[in-house]
Amino acid sequence: MECGSRGSPGYGGWDLVNSRSDGAELATGTWAAGKDGKFWKGTWQARRPSGQVYDGTWRAQVELPVTSHWLDLFEAAMTNAVNGSWRLGNYSGPWTIRAHAGA
Numbered sequence: 804m805e806c807g808s809r810g811s812p813g814y815g816g817w818d819l820v821n822s823r824s825d826g827a828e829l830a831t832g833t834w835a836a837g838k839d840g841k842f843w844k845g846t847w848q849a850r851r852p853s854g855q856v857y858d859g860t861w862r863a864q865v866e867l868p869v870t871s872h873w874l875d876l877f878e879a880a881m882t883n884a885v886n887g888s889w890r891l892g893n894y895s896g897p898w899t900i901r902a903h904a905g906a
Contacts, residue, residue: 813837813873819849828852834861840869843876847889861898863887877902 814835821827829851836845841864848858865885867875879885880902887898 836873838871838873841865841867843873843887857891859889859891861887861889876900 814833816831816833818828819830819832821829830849832847832849834845834847836843838844842862843865844860844862846858846860848856850856863876863885864887865871865876865879867879876885877900880900885900889896889898
């Protein structure tokens with residue numbers, strides 16, 4: 804993850820695997836984030852093993868100071884779930900980040 808310390812844009816990648824069976828890769832993707840007042844907004848892209856690509860947007864409003872930084876979003880998820888919404892064309896829905904401290 805690349806992020807500036809003052810809420811500057813960040814970006815990264817992710818992998819989605821089936822942890823309930825064989826650990827097969829279901830999708831890989833990228834994300835980007837930026838801050839606009841109290842809102843964190845960004846874009847995402849997912850690619851299935853078949854090559855099918857999906858892309859859309861996301862946003863989250865978090866009860867953090869307007870001056871909060873990107874990492875504050877994840878630190879907030881250590882004590883409370885962070886919620887937001889995603890959009891893909893005409894489809895949309897909620898998402899939640901729940902973080903747990905490593906051992």
